[in-house]
Amino acid sequence: MVIQAKMLKQKATRWLVLLITGVAFLVRANRLAGQSLWRDEVDAILFSSWSIADLLAGLFKISHNGPLYFLLLAGWRSLAGSSEFALRYPSALLGTLAVPLGYAVARKLGGSRRTAILTTILLTTSPYLIWYSQEAKMYTLLTALVLGAVYAHSRALAGGGRRWWVWFTLITTLTFYTHILAPLMLGVYSLMALLYRAEWRRQWRGWLVSMAILILPYLPLAWWQVPRLVRGYASGHPFYPLSDELFLLLGLYSRGLFRFGGFLSLVFPLFFLLTAMLWPGGSASRLSGRARLAATGWLMFPPLAVYLISRRVPVFEDRYLIYIAPAFYLLIAAGIAHIRRYSRLLAGMGLGIMLAINLAGIVQQQYQPVKADFRAAAAYLATQPVPPDHIMIHIPYLQHTFNYYYPHPYTFVDGLWTNGDRPPAEVSAEMARKLTGVDDLWLVTSEEGLWDSRGLVKTWLDEHAHLLDEAGFMRVTVYHYRLTPGGIDAPVVE
Numbered sequence: 001m002v003i004q005a006k007m008l009k010q011k012a013t014r015w016l017v018l019l020i021t022g023v024a025f026l027v028r029a030n031r032l033a034g035q036s037l038w039r040d041e042v043d044a045i046l047f048s049s050w051s052i053a054d055l056l057a058g059l060f061k062i063s064h065n066g067p068l069y070f071l072l073l074a075g076w077r078s079l080a081g082s083s084e085f086a087l088r089y090p091s092a093l094l095g096t097l098a099v100p101l102g103y104a105v106a107r108k109l110g111g112s113r114r115t116a117i118l119t120t121i122l123l124t125t126s127p128y129l130i131w132y133s134q135e136a137k138m139y140t141l142l143t144a145l146v147l148g149a150v151y152a153h154s155r156a157l158a159g160g161g162r163r164w165w166v167w168f169t170l171i172t173t174l175t176f177y178t179h180i181l182a183p184l185m186l187g188v189y190s191l192m193a194l195l196y197r198a199e200w201r202r203q204w205r206g207w208l209v210s211m212a213i214l215i216l217p218y219l220p221l222a223w224w225q226v227p228r229l230v231r232g233y234a235s236g237h238p239f240y241p242l243s244d245e246l247f248l249l250l251g252l253y254s255r256g257l258f259r260f261g262g263f264l265s266l267v268f269p270l271f272f273l274l275t276a277m278l279w280p281g282g283s284a285s286r287l288s289g290r291a292r293l294a295a296t297g298w299l300m301f302p303p304l305a306v307y308l309i310s311r312r313v314p315v316f317e318d319r320y321l322i323y324i325a326p327a328f329y330l331l332i333a334a335g336i337a338h339i340r341r342y343s344r345l346l347a348g349m350g351l352g353i354m355l356a357i358n359l360a361g362i363v364q365q366q367y368q369p370v371k372a373d374f375r376a377a378a379a380y381l382a383t384q385p386v387p388p389d390h391i392m393i394h395i396p397y398l399q400h401t402f403n404y405y406y407p408h409p410y411t412f413v414d415g416l417w418t419n420g421d422r423p424p425a426e427v428s429a430e431m432a433r434k435l436t437g438v439d440d441l442w443l444v445t446s447e448e449g450l451w452d453s454r455g456l457v458k459t460w461l462d463e464h465a466h467l468l469d470e471a472g473f474m475r476v477t478v479y480h481y482r483l484t485p486g487g488i489d490a491p492v493v494e
Contacts, residue, residue, distance in 0.1 A: 009113075013113055013117070016117065017099075017100055017117070017120060020099060020117075020120045020121060020124055021096060021099045021100050021120070021124075023124055024095070024096045024099045024120075024123070024124040025092070025093075025096040027124065027125075027130060027362065028092040028095050028096055028130055028133040028134060029092050030366060031134075031366045031367070032085050032089065032092060032134055033083070033084035033085040033088070034134075035134075035369055035370065035371045035373075036084075036369075036371055036372065036374050036375035036376070036405070036474075037084055037087070037136065037374070037375075037401065037404060038372050038374075038401065039372070039397065039398055039400070039401050040135075040137060041087065041088075041135060041136040041137065042400045042401045042404055043400075044069070044070065044073055044087065044136045044137060045077075045082055045136075045400075045404070046400060047067075047070040048070040048071075048073040048074040048077060049074070050070070052067075055067035055070055055071060065138065065178075065179050065180050065320075066138065066176070066177045066178045066179050066180060066182075067177060068138070068141070068174060068177040068178045069137070069138030069178055072090070072141070073087075073090070073136070076090055087136035088134055088135060088136050090136075090141075091132065091133050091134065091135055091136060091137065091139075091140045091141075092133050092134065092140075094133070094140035094141050094143070094144045095129060095130070095133025095140040095143070095144075096133070097140075097144045098129065098140065098143050098144050098147055098326065099120050099123050099124055100120070101144060101147035101148060101151065102116075102119050102120055102123045102147060102326050102330070103116045103119065103120045104147075104151050105150050105151050105154070105330070106119045106120075106333070108151055108154040108155065109154060109287060109291040109294060109295065109330070110288045110291040111287050111291070111330070111333070111334060111337075112337060114337050114340075115287065115330075115333045115334050115337045116333075118332075118333035118336055118337065118351070119326075119329050119330045119333040121333075121355070122329035122332060122333060122354075123326065123329055125355055125358040125359065125362070126253065126256075126325065126329065126358065127255065127256025127257065127258075127358055127361035127362050127364075127365055128253055128256050128257070128322075128325065129322075129325060130256075130362055130365065131256060131257055131365055132319065132322060134366075137319075138178050138179060139179075139319050139322045140322075141178055142175060142178045142179050142182060142323050143322050143323050143325065143326065145171055145174050145175045145178060145182075145323075146175055146182065146185060146323035147323075147326055148167075148171045149168055149171040149172045149175060149185065150298070152164050152165075152167040152168035152171055153168045153189055153192065154192075155167075156168050156203060156206060156207070157192070157193070157196050157199040157200065157203055157207070158199060159199070159202060159203065165206040165207075165209070168210055169210045169213050169214060172185070172186075172189075172214055173214065173217045175323075176214075176217050176218055176221065177217070179320065180221055180225070181302070181306065181315070181320045181321065182323070183218055183221070184301065184302040184305045184306070185302070185323070186211070186214065187297075187301045187302075187305060188294075188297055188298045188301050188302070190211075191293075191294065191297040191301065192294045192297070193207055195290040195293055195294050195297075196290065196294075237310075237314040237315055237316060237317060238314060239310055239311075239314040239316075240307070240314075240316045241307075242303070242304065245303050245306070245307055245316055246303060248318055249303065249318055249321065249324075249328075250266060250269070250270065251265075251266065252318055253269070253325055253328045254266050254269040254354075254357075255357055255358075255361050256358075256364075256365055257361075257365060257370065258361055258365065258368075260357060260360050260361050260364060261357040261360070261361075264353070264357075265354075265357045268350035268351075268353055268354050269332055269354060271335070271350065272331075272332045272333075272335030272336050272339065272350060273328070273331050273332050273335060274335070275338055275339060276292055276295075276331040276332065276334040276335035276338065277292065277296050277331060279335075279338060287330070287331075287334045292331065292334060295327045295331050295334075296327075296331065298326075298327035299324050299327040299328055299331065302323075302324050303316075303321060303324070306320070306321065332354075336350065336351055369474040370474070371474070371475070372401070372447070372474065372475035372476050373473040373474040373475065373476055374398075374401045374402055374404070374405050374446070374476055375405045376473045376476070377402070377405075377444060377471075377473050377476045377478050378402060378405035378406035379405070380471050380473070380478060381406060381442065381478065382406065382408060387408060387410075388440075388442045389410060389411055389440055390410070390411045390413055390438050390440060390441050390442065391410045391411070391412060391413065391442045391443075391444060392414070392415050392441060392442070392443045392444065392457075393412065393413075393414065393415055393444050394415035394443065394444065394445040394446070394448055394451055394452060394457060395415060395446065395447060395448075395450060396414035396415060398444075398446055398447075399412060399414075413434060413435070413438070413441070414434075415443075415445075415451060415452070415457060416430055416431065416434075416451075416452065416456070416457055417451050417452070418451070418452045418453075418454060418456045419450075419451065419452065419453055419454075422456075424454075424456055427456045427457070427460065428456075428460055431457065431460045431461075431464075432464075435483060438483055439482065439483055440480075440481075440482060440483070441461075441465070441480075441481045441483060442478060442479070442481075443457075443458070443461065443478070443479040443480075443481065444476065444477075445458075445476070445477050445478075445479070446475055446476045446477075447475070458479075461479070461481050464483065464484070465481040465482060465483045465484070466481065466482045466483075467479060467480070467481055468481065468482050
């Protein structure tokens with residue numbers, strides 16, 4: 001009877017995890033094409049169109065994070081096309097895969113069924129993870145791979161056999177070629193080996209061989225990373241103190257990209273997190289003491305390493321560390337399970353409030369436009385009675401995003417970069433040269449401060465042309481100018 005009851009419980013748990021995974025997929029697939037592609041997603045189209053040789057060469061370039069996602073996307077595009085839905089669908093699938101993987105990792109690290117189920121619920125409803133599950137980038141692939149590597153590493157340390165060391169080595173290698181900051185997980189695996197000393201003593205040969213083998217795929221990355229770290233370079237990222245890094249990550253993991261719920265949205269996640277991290281002793285109702293330390297190391301080591309690197313070369317972006325988010329939710333789940341032993345009301349109330357905030361954040365993310373809406377801007381231009389002839393894209397690189405939505409012919413005029421104390425007189429002369437012979441101009445601006453923080457291009461056009469029309473969209477503005485047919489100094493003819 002006991003065995004039968006246990007089997008029924010296991011079966012019920014599997015069905016529950018499957019149900020939660022199904023909900024995760026529905027949430028991630030909902031309104032998958034609801035927002036316009038932004039420039040990083042269009043980059044994915046460009047990079048996945050490169051040859052394999054060019055993608056591999058990107059390993060040695062600062063601006064490329066890894067070729068694996070783009071290689072996979074190239075194959076996917078050949079089957080499914082390049083629509084918004086098709087481009088984002090793999091991210092939705094991989095984001096869904098993180099849910100059952102999160103359950104498996106929680107159980108393998110010693111969490112109870114309750115802790116593991118709570119982990120899957122938090123992973124499913126995380127507005128932050130849902131956001132990147134609806135974006136054509138590598139971040140859900142990275143998260144799924146790291147979860148797979150943590151699971152394989154835990155199985156191998158537990159004596160699962162050589163095959164799990166092979167899986168750990170293979171999956172970890174794939175993470176290296178998915179994102180350049182994935183090798184920071186090697187520090188986490190080393191910490192886990194120290195915490196599980198008894199297991200490591202039995203498996204030390206496999207562990208050392210795996211770690212030695214992992215040096216080889218990292219060498220192409222180290223070839224350029226180490227010299228640039230020593231010399232330093234302008235990375236384009238701002239520097240964040242460690243406290244700012246951690247507070248930003250706490251806010252994003254707790255409530256998503258919108259600051260919904262104010263301070264209340266941080267209270268219970270932080271309370272449960274600190275409970276799991278700091279409460280002494282172990283318990284079967286949550287993670288064991290060393291498992292909690294392992295999850296804490298998984299959560300804290302990569303941000304600490306990024307902070308230390310950033311003191312030389314700033315490299316922090318929250319999405320670059322998305323693979324630590326499962327550890328965050330695992331620790332919160334352990335904290336809830338522990339508090340439940342003392343107060344079911346407090347645990348239930350805290351979980352309910354967090355889920356309510358998550359739900360509000362999900363709705364807000366999916367129905368309130370955030371990304372630069374080139375789709376609407378291009379549609380607006382396409383409906384003009386007279387098709388635009390000359391179009392200036394203020395940041396020239398955004399032409400790729402614009403062209404995705406505007407396939408009609410036009411003459412491209414690249415916008416001027418005026419930052420870096422470039423003299424206004426020089427900008428004026430260059431604008432006059434670029435627009436010689438142009439009578440009618442459409443100006444498309446987005447993220448203008450990155451290219452022209454003083455607004456010199458717009459100022460020049462306001463002085464030397466007549467504004468006929470203006471239309472604003474989310475983070476994109478379109479202006480229609482009539483220039484003087486006789487030159488920039490001639491009277492405007494309307």
